[in-house]
Amino acid sequence: MRSLRKGLSLASLLTGVATLGAVLVAAPAAHAADTPLRDLAAAQGKVIGTAVTGSKLTGTYGDIAGSQFSSLTPGNAMKWGSVEPTRGGFDWTEADQIVAFAQAHDQQVRGHTLVWHNQNPSWLTNGSWTSAQLGSLLQNHISTEVGRYKGKIAAWDVVNEPFNEDGTYRSTLWYDGLGADYIADALTWAHAADPAAKLYINDYNVEGVNAKSTALYNLVKSLKQQGVPIDGVGLQAHLILGQVPSTLRENIQRFADLGVDVAITELDIRMALPADSTKLAQQAADFTSVVAACAAVTRCVNVTVWGFTDSDSWVPGTFPGYGAATPYDENYSPKPAYYGIAEALGGSTTPPPTNGACTAAYSVTSQWNTAFTGQVKITCSGASLSSWKVSWTYGAGQQITQAWNATCTQSGSAVSCANASYNGSVADGGSVTFGFNASWSGSNPVPTVTLS
Incomplete structure (x- = not known):
């Protein structure tokens, strides 16, 4: 009977592709x-x-x-x-x-x-x-x-x-x-x-x-x-x-x-x-x-x-x-x-x-010349978190230069971001988002994200 959802802009499609690439590997436990x-x-x-x-x-x-x-x-x-x-x-x-x-x-x-x-x-x-x-x-x-x-x-x-x-x-x-x-x-x-x-x-x-x-x-x-x-x-x-x-x-x-x-x-x-x-x-x-x-x-x-x-x-x-x-x-x-x-x-x-009900989604929200802004959204459904850490490995030399709403460190290509003092708890049905700026050169592929 009813129409399935359709009609996304190119920009939202590109962002969606980036998000999907992260989500599918961020939630293997389901x-x-x-x-x-x-x-x-x-x-x-x-x-x-x-x-x-x-x-x-x-x-x-x-x-x-x-x-x-x-x-x-x-x-x-x-x-x-x-x-x-x-x-x-x-x-x-x-x-x-x-x-x-x-x-x-x-x-x-x-x-x-x-x-x-x-x-x-x-x-x-x-x-x-x-x-x-x-x-x-x-x-x-x-x-x-x-x-x-x-x-x-x-x-x-x-x-x-x-x-x-x-x-x-x-x-x-x-x-x-x-x-x-x-x-x-x-x-x-x-x-x-x-x-x-x-x-x-x-x-x-x-x-x-x-x-x-x-x-x-x-x-x-x-x-x-x-x-x-x-x-x-x-x-x-x-x-x-x-x-x-x-x-x-x-x-x-x-x-x-x-x-x-x-x-x-x-x-x-x-x-x-x-x-x-x-x-x-x-x-x-x-x-x-x-x-x-x-x-x-x-x-x-x-x-x-x-x-x-x-x-x-x-x-x-x-x-x-x-x-x-x-x-x-x-x-x-x-x-x-x-x-x-x-x-x-x-x-x-x-x-x-239980942790399978919490997922982390990585997306690139804007990109220009040799820099970009990204974010990771942690969402829980059927579970909750009292603290969290998200990690990934960049595959094309990207380097994080600034982060907010999380403490992020990078060693070589490996990135690890942990909750700030005020946003470690994610309630059932809730979400938390943190963002960052980073540099890129040549390509900016979506990394595999792990939530722990």
Whole structure:
């Protein structure tokens, strides 16, 4: 459903690259489960997936996406506005990239999404169409996209978010222009384009038994009775900390009893920031609860998280003050939520040691001629520090000339920085930053940072 975070400036990207290089080696103590999530899920007869941004499928992001998950959902790349921004002008670049990555890593792809009221191209939404024209446009879009990826997509979210909270049909370009039959037509056209793909209707706030999920239930029941090709329902599961519906398993089972598959398609669990050990523990319990509910029902076939890392989450940009909604933190370290998923899938894990919850991130904040300013940020989540020391070794002759908020010494290429008298304590959920000036010549590569 939702957009993954995007749109960074070049400067912030460069700083982010520098930071990432330090963080990934600064926090080696946060280990993934003993067995990858995808293998744990397979042992349960399930698929575990994640939404991804195609341009990020390299380095550590790509390594995690490829090794931990058995299914990928394009966060934005297959939406109408992305693939046909101008009428008849198609851009399949990112969608093709994700499909190719999935094939290379023996993963399924979940196509997302064919018919939605959001993220449509302006030429479509601003047009003046008769019902016949609108139907023709929709049929052509579905036939073109599904046909392009015939045999490469395991399941499609064909129709996305057709209902209001009270169970009435949402007023959209499609419903207003074509009536409720647009749903059956879309499914029929998608099936014609790829008879092997599983076809879903997907919506949010339908995880528990309520008016909206009952409307979806009645729709699916009716479509089945009419012989319309409908294979499953997607429960998005954009949830709030501590608010997993008590009727989730019951709801999954009643859809399964209709003879369709069920998928948790966009799972994330947001919390009020900052995160702390109590919230992270509750989040882990919530992830465990959701995945366990799916694991308990044979026809619940897939759990997909909506982005596996907090750095790629839509939540902070949509819900100010909320975030930390995914199983990995912004530094690609697995959070307690990750272990909650593993537990629900029957896995045994090696939890990270206490210090693993504190990380140090090195970044270059400005650089000129032969000098630069840098900083190191120490952040704790699920742990705390009473004192700290950060060390690294420069690889290109850089020399620190001044430091603040820390006592720094350098011997040859080795640098060691310890807390000042006033900032040794870092509380759970807190952070401390110190800075320095240094000289460089020729190159200024990011060093490996160790926090102790």
